[in-house]
Amino acid sequence: MSLLLVGMSHRTASVELRERCAQNDARPVLAKLVASPEIDEAVLLSTCNRVEIVVWTRELDAARLRLRSCFERELVGDGAPIRANELDSALYELVDGAAVRHVLRVASAIDSLVVGEPQILGQVKDAYRVAVGCGACGPILGRLYPRAFATAKRVKNETRLAERPISVARVAVDLARQIFESLEDKVALLVGAGDMIELALESLRRHGLGAVRVANRTPARAAALADRFGASAHGLDELPDLLRRSDLVLTCIGGDRPLLTAALVREALRERGHHPLLAIDIGVPRNVDPAVNQLDNVYLYDLDDLASVAESNALERQREAEQAEAIVAAEQQRFEGWLLALAAVPTIRALLARAEEIRRGELERALAGMALDPKATAAVEALSRGIVNKLLHAPLSRLREELEGEAGLAHLEAARSLFGLDEEGEAAQDDDSGEEPDLSR
Amino acid sequence: MSLTLELHSWTAAAYLAAATAAVTGLGMRARRLLGLGVALLALAAVLHGLAFFELHRLEPTPQLTDLPLAVSLAAWLLVLSFLALQLRLRTRGLAVLVAPAAFLGTVFAAFAAGGPAEREAGSALWSHLHVLLASGGLALLGVAGAAGVLYLIHHRAIKGKRPVGAPSALPSLENLDRANSLASALGFLLLSLGVLTGVLWVETREGRLWPGGLHANATLAVWLVYALLIAARHGAKQGARASAMGASVGFVLLLVVVVGVGVLR
Numbered sequence: 001m002s003l004l005l006v007g008m009s010h011r012t013a014s015v016e017l018r019e020r021c022a023q024n025d026a027r028p029v030l031a032k033l034v035a036s037p038e039i040d041e042a043v044l045l046s047t048c049n050r051v052e053i054v055v056w057t058r059e060l061d062a063a064r065l066r067l068r069s070c071f072e073r074e075l076v077g078d079g080a081p082i083r084a085n086e087l088d089s090a091l092y093e094l095v096d097g098a099a100v101r102h103v104l105r106v107a108s109a110i111d112s113l114v115v116g117e118p119q120i121l122g123q124v125k126d127a128y129r130v131a132v133g134c135g136a137c138g139p140i141l142g143r144l145y146p147r148a149f150a151t152a153k154r155v156k157n158e159t160r161l162a163e164r165p166i167s168v169a170r171v172a173v174d175l176a177r178q179i180f181e182s183l184e185d186k187v188a189l190l191v192g193a194g195d196m197i198e199l200a201l202e203s204l205r206r207h208g209l210g211a212v213r214v215a216n217r218t219p220a221r222a223a224a225l226a227d228r229f230g231a232s233a234h235g236l237d238e239l240p241d242l243l244r245r246s247d248l249v250l251t252c253i254g255g256d257r258p259l260l261t262a263a264l265v266r267e268a269l270r271e272r273g274h275h276p277l278l279a280i281d282i283g284v285p286r287n288v289d290p291a292v293n294q295l296d297n298v299y300l301y302d303l304d305d306l307a308s309v310a311e312s313n314a315l316e317r318q319r320e321a322e323q324a325e326a327i328v329a330a331e332q333q334r335f336e337g338w339l340l341a342l343a344a345v346p347t348i349r350a351l352l353a354r355a356e357e358i359r360r361g362e363l364e365r366a367l368a369g370m371a372l373d374p375k376a377t378a379a380v381e382a383l384s385r386g387i388v389n390k391l392l393h394a395p396l397s398r399l400r401e402e403l404e405g406e407a408g409l410a411h412l413e414a415a416r417s418l419f420g421l422d423e424e425g426e427a428a429q430d431d432d433s434g435e436e437p438d439l440s441r
Numbered sequence: 442m443s444l445t446l447e448l449h450s451w452t453a454a455a456y457l458a459a460a461t462a463a464v465t466g467l468g469m470r471a472r473r474l475l476g477l478g479v480a481l482l483a484l485a486a487v488l489h490g491l492a493f494f495e496l497h498r499l500e501p502t503p504q505l506t507d508l509p510l511a512v513s514l515a516a517w518l519l520v521l522s523f524l525a526l527q528l529r530l531r532t533r534g535l536a537v538l539v540a541p542a543a544f545l546g547t548v549f550a551a552f553a554a555g556g557p558a559e560r561e562a563g564s565a566l567w568s569h570l571h572v573l574l575a576s577g578g579l580a581l582l583g584v585a586g587a588a589g590v591l592y593l594i595h596h597r598a599i600k601g602k603r604p605v606g607a608p609s610a611l612p613s614l615e616n617l618d619r620a621n622s623l624a625s626a627l628g629f630l631l632l633s634l635g636v637l638t639g640v641l642w643v644e645t646r647e648g649r650l651w652p653g654g655l656h657a658n659a660t661l662a663v664w665l666v667y668a669l670l671i672a673a674r675h676g677a678k679q680g681a682r683a684s685a686m687g688a689s690v691g692f693v694l695l696l697v698v699v700v701g702v703g704v705l706r
Contacts, residue, residue, distance in 0.1 A: 160470070175599065177613065178595070178599060178611075178613055178614065179599065179613060179614045179615065180613055180614075180615045181530075181531065181612075181613045181615045181616045181619075273678045274678060274679070274680035274681070276614060276615070276681065293600070296680050296682050296683070297680050297681060297682065299599050299600060301602065305602045308602075309602070
């Protein structure tokens with residue numbers, strides 16, 4: 001039995017290809033997959049950055065082909081044909097340990113485009129929930145995914161991977177949170193109506209900023225943007241008044257000269273009772289006079305300042321990611337230990353059965369030559385059972401313990417060899433009886 | 442070891458543990474550790490309260506006018522003020538200044554404790570009221586000073602554009618300013634009442650309104666400084682940074698006047 005992962009991500013596939021493979025409803029695909037004889041369990045994760053299928057299979061090669069054909073026929077869907085090698089180069093395959101590690105890394109946001117981003121864990125949980133809901137998830141994936149969620153929780157609690165924002169909008173929001181206790185009662189003024197302003201507006205709204213005003217040279221463009229995000233639109237002539245009523249100003253507008261001069265901001269501050277003002281200038285050339293930062297209660301950040309914060313945070317995240325990888329490795333080992341323990345069940349059963357068989361044989365032989373009353377027979381039988389149990393207790397306990405570690409497989413093989421379990425199995429095969437040995441005794 | 446002394450030792454130890462947890466938590470940006478610091482501070486406050494209760498049962502009852510005891514009381518009230526402020530504003534980060542200050546206060550009280558202070562004949566009410574109100578004022582103005590210091594540190598970090606990516610364990614500037622404003626106003630009120638009861642105490646004891654001397658004159662000067670700061674803040678709408686500086690400097694002056702002059706006497 002093997003764990004197989006086939007998928008594509010932002011690292012290997014173009015956004016167009018990812019879009020085509022993305023699934024809003026994974027249930028039909030999962031139902032078809034688990035209906036295949038070679039696949040026992042399946043989970044499909046589909047986000048804007050990755051489409052991945054994880055399966056537990058009894059026939060690795062057949063499952064590999066099945067998943068590739070699933071991507072080719074069921075996920076890509078109708079539409080313009082894609083080049084044959086495009087899908088091949090976009091898809092990656094991971095088996096067993098590598099697949100486990102990948103699932104844990106994805107859930108922990110170590111493999112994300114923005115390392116440490118919080119959305120992916122929710123998406124993985126949703127994917128798992130859907131698979132459980134449609135009966136595509138069994139004991140193995142049902143164990144792997146909760147382990148992945150526990151890993152993500154550990155990464156979140158034990159590292160600071162997610163604490164350092166690396167996008168301009170997030171840095172702006174975090175800066176605002178260090179100045180203002182709550183953003184809900186604050187007013188933001190966005191100057192400009194371009195893509196950067198749109199992204200910032202989206203982010204500010206998402207982080208619960210109370211009121212947003214958009215000011216632009218062309219009021220119609222400001223209105224178009226404001227309408228989409230429930231903001232109000234203004235012309236640049238209203239700037240002095242808007243400034244007086246705003247707590248956060250974000251500018252990204254064309255122009256040769258700074259739009260917000262020190263005199264203008266000073267006057268606004270005076271009128272607003274010296275309440276703090278956070279000004280973020282992402283315009284090139286700059287829209288806010290750098291002298292504004294000299295004013296009391298004004299915190300001015302330009303693009304270079306934000307970039308240096310974001311860069312430093314990205315480096316910090318990289319350092320944190322190393323810690324996160326160590327957590328993933330430990331959790332991977334735990335899961336693989338569990339899988340191995342599962343694999344050890346037949347060995348342990350065989351060992352117990354073999355011991356029981358020997359005990360019974362020897363006991364019958366010994367009792368045949370003695371005329372013991374039933375009480376004495378029971379005592380001898382209990383004695384033989386006690387000896388066998390005590391002899392096996394230590395090696396079996398040790399075997400179970402070792403299965404959690406790296407040397408687990410070696411111990412398992414050693415046990416089979418030492419107790420001659422493989423020979424017995426081979427002998428049984430040589431007998432060609434066609435019946436599986438009953439190990440449940 | 443008497444129970445009072447034992448409780449005092451445990452209180453100092455708890456303050457030290459709280460200070461260590463809070464400072465480490467802030468340094469490592471570990472909010473849970475900072476939270477642990479606040480919890481230990483609350484535990485220390487309970488122990489401190491028990492120590493005062495036990496002290497009150499001693500015969501003869503120690504006088505609050507005894508400087509080490511008054512400092513210990515101020516340290517306890519400082520912690521209680523901080524904890525009360527915690528309920529209203531999210532200012533956990535202040536524990537990094539409050540806990541060490543409380544620890545130093547209790548240690549000072551333990552080492553500087555001398556023999557029992559002279560009993561105040563006939564003026565015990567005013568003397569106790571004076572110490573209680575003045576200590577309460579000192580404690581609240583201490584919280585305001587701590588909020589001011591943290592405000593200046595945080596302000597400098599943001600203004601200096603140092604990487605501030607991870608959510609800081611420090612409270613927001615807005616909350617630090619609110620804490621400063623609230624604690625300053627209440628602290629000034631208690632300090633004023635402390636000065637007033639001090640005047641009444643002197644009048645009862647010596648039959649004159651103003652005793653003169655370094656302590657009384659310096660206290661009056663600091664009271665005037667605080668009156669100006671409060672007027673600037675609430676009357677002239679002074680900015681948060683200037684207010685933070687005022688609260689920090691004002692508290693240092695107050696500490697010098699109350700503790701420094703008291704030690705010199």
